[in-house]
Amino acid sequence: MPEGRVLEFTGVTKRFGPVTAVGAFTARVEPGVVTGFLGPNGAGKTTTLRILLGLVRATSGVATIGGQRYAELAQPLQTVGAALEASSFHPGRTAANHLKVYAQAAGIPHARVDEALGVVGLADVGGRKVGGFSLGMRQRLGLAYTLLGDPGVLVLDEPANGLDPEGIKWMRGFLRELAAQGRTVLVSSHMLAEIQQSADSLLVIARGRLVFQGSLEALTPPDEFATLVDAPDRAALRTALDARGLGYDVMRSGLSVRGADPAAVGAIAAAAGIALSTLQRRGPALEEVFLDLVNGIRTHMPDAAAPPAIAPAAPALPAAEAPDVPPAEEEAPDDLDEAIAVDRPWEAAEEKTESDVEADHFFSRYDDARRPDGEGDRR
Secondary structure, three states, X not given: OOOOOOEEEXXXXXXXXXXXXXXXXXXXXOOOOEEEEEOOOOOOHHHHHHHHOOOOOXXXXXXXXXXXXXXXXXXXXXXXXXXXXXXXXOOOOEHHHHHHHHHHHHOOOOXXXXXXXXXXXXXXXXXXXXXXXXXXHHHHHHHHHHHOOOOOEEEEEOOOOOOOHHHHHHHHHHHHXXXXXXXXXXXXXXXXXXXXXXXXXXXXXXXXXXXEEEEOHHHOOHHHOEEEEEOOOXXXXXXXXXXXXXXXXXXXXXXXXXXXXXXXXXXXXXXXXXXXXXXXXXXXXXXXXXHHHHOOOOOOOOOOOOOOOOOOOOOOOOOOOOOOOOHHHOOOOOOHHHOOOOOOOOOOOOOOOXXXXXXXXXXHOOOOXXXXXXXXXXX
């Protein structure tokens, strides 16, 4: 069973010229739980994930996976499975052949291709070209890629995007199953209700800075919750609560009791022989708390949190590699949080570049043999 690894961000800062996309971001993601990474568009979620995966160099600070930078991992695909929101697929390749290329490059047995496709529900369409896939099917194929090396760490950006209700329910259970196996699961999303149902822990980022880290239960202080209770004999219920010294507000839907959880209120009613028609815990909706956090209306500082330390800048690349453009000279993308490559259909009418020819030559080794009648590819 693959082991999860701790993901650590220490003083991670990324500047694009005068724009700070991520500022002094310090957080820790533990294995064994599903951690939701929330933030509005442009908050820096995808930039932070790209820094973790070595796709973008931080201006300062460090992001590690089990104490190592991504570039230092001996077997990256077997350690970390990652799928950012806009996965690129060659529309002329089949789903199976798409995965075979990565398996070949990473030294992963080809048997894992069929296993990964089966896990995500694409076993029956592995021989179909990706160009005919729906958005939801592409999402599943991207997830199959992350599982190809059976990694202990999963980093997913908007994994439920494009899935139908049944697919979203499946995804929710699947992520929990992976976390129960001891893997590290980090899920970036803007779908608050979905994160509320699938995540155990939260990171909330706004304007490039961490504004909350902790469990869902810790997101809202206990004093903001109340117990809503009602009974056909409301007068008797009020008398029982008064006898226990519990304050309450009278509402159209019942009595809002503060300072006591539903179990305690239910026990009081039971002792007085009062049948209840309503008994539930109520508090601020996740959306309300989230908006307060990102707008600076609400602040949260975990007890264990320390002031973010700014780690030294990442060391220079070896001479054999092209150096990064200095941060001061970098140009900010139009959308900092979504600055990732977007796949577009290949058009035969376009003039091929030398890179296109090389890519076609490479992928042709994995193309399926054409049937004599030309009806399509065989797996």
